[in-house]
Amino acid sequence: DTGVSQDPRHKITKRGQNVTFRCDPISEHNRLYWYRQTLGQGPEFLTYFQNEAQLEKSRLLSDRFSAERPKGSFSTLEIQRTEQGDSAMYLCASSFVGAGGVSPGANVLTFGAGSRLTVL
Amino acid sequence: AQKVTQAQTEISVVEKEDVTLDCVYETRDTTYYLFWYKQPPSGELVFLIRRNSFDEQNEISGRYSWNFQKSTSSFNFTITASQVVDSAVYFCALSEASDSWGKFQFGAGTQVVVTP
Numbered sequence: 001d002t003g004v005s006q007d008p009r010h011k012i013t014k015r016g017q018n019v020t021f022r023c024d025p026i027s028e029h030n031r032l033y034w035y036r037q038t039l040g041q042g043p044e045f046l047t048y049f050q051n052e053a054q055l056e057k058s059r060l061l062s063d064r065f066s067a068e069r070p071k072g073s074f075s076t077l078e079i080q081r082t083e084q085g086d087s088a089m090y091l092c093a094s095s096f097v098g099a100g101g102v103s104p105g106a107n108v109l110t111f112g113a114g115s116r117l118t119v120l
Numbered sequence: 121a122q123k124v125t126q127a128q129t130e131i132s133v134v135e136k137e138d139v140t141l142d143c144v145y146e147t148r149d150t151t152y153y154l155f156w157y158k159q160p161p162s163g164e165l166v167f168l169i170r171r172n173s174f175d176e177q178n179e180i181s182g183r184y185s186w187n188f189q190k191s192t193s194s195f196n197f198t199i200t201a202s203q204v205v206d207s208a209v210y211f212c213a214l215s216e217a218s219d220s221w222g223k224f225q226f227g228a229g230t231q232v233v234v235t236p
Contacts, residue, residue: 033224042124042211042226043165056222091165097221107153107221109213111165 004112006092012118013082021077021115025094032075033109034067035091043091049075050097061086082119089114123147124214126227133234139199141230143212146193149173151217154188154195159229160208168210171195202234 005024013019025032031050035043046065047057051072060066064082069075079086093109125144133139145154156168169186176188183203187196199206209229215221 040228042126042213042228043224045223045225048222055220059223089163093165093224107215108155108167108170109157109165109224110167111157113162113164 006112018080023092024074029094029096031095033093037089087119123225124227128230130231141197143195149216153215155213157211158208207234
C-alpha cells in the first residue's frame with residue numbers, strides 16, 4: 001500500500017468555477033477525513049466518513065462544499081462556485097477504528113500530501 | 121472554542137539543543153487521545169506519538185519524549201539533541217470518545233527551526 005493519495009496536487013481556478021478533489025485512502029482503513037489548512041494554521045476539520053456513511057458534516061464551510069464516498073473506498077470533495085477565500089490546502093486522511101472502539105494502533109490519522117487550491 | 125492551544129508560534133534552536141513544545145487541551149471527556157504530528161517543509165503531516173487519557177506514564181522514544189499531565193491538561197513534547205531534519209511545524213491534536221473518535225482537533229502549530 002502506498003499510503004493516502006490525493007489528486008490533483010495543485011489546482012488553480014477562477015472564481016466561480018467548480019473544483020473536485022479526490023482521495024484514495026489506505027485500503028484497510030474504514031474512516032476517511034477531509035481537513036482544510038490555511039497558511040500558518042493547523043488542519044481544520046471538515047467532514048469524515050466511516051465506510052460509505054458520512055458521520056459528520058456540520059463543519060463543512062458552506063453549502064458550496066460537499067463530499068462523497070460512494071462505495072466506501074475513495075472520496076471526493078467538491079467546492080462549487082469557488083471564492084478567493086477557498087484558497088487553501090485540502091488534506092485527506094484515513095484511519096481504522098474497530099467496532100469495539102479504539103485499539104492499539106488504531107485511530108491514528110494517516111494524511112495524504114494534500115491538494116492545494118488557488119482561486120484567482 | 122479552541123480545544124487545543126499551542127502558545128508557542130516559533131522556536132529557534134541550534135543543533136543538539138533540546139526543544140520542548142507546549143500543548144494545552146480542553147475536554148469534558150474522561151476518555152480521549154492526544155497526538156503529536158510533524159509537518160516538514162514538504163507538507164505531509166506525519167504521525168509521531170499518541171497517548172490515551174488513562175495513561176499518564178511519560179515515555180521516551182528515541183529522541184522524542186512527552187510529558188502528559190491531566191491535572192494541568194498539558195501534553196508537552198520534547199525533542200532531545202535536535203537535528204536540522206527536525207525543522208518542521210509540530211501540531212498537537214485531540215480525539216475524544218464522545219465524538220466517536222471523529223473530529224481530530226488540531227492546535228495552530230509550533231514552527232521549529234534548527235540551525236547548524
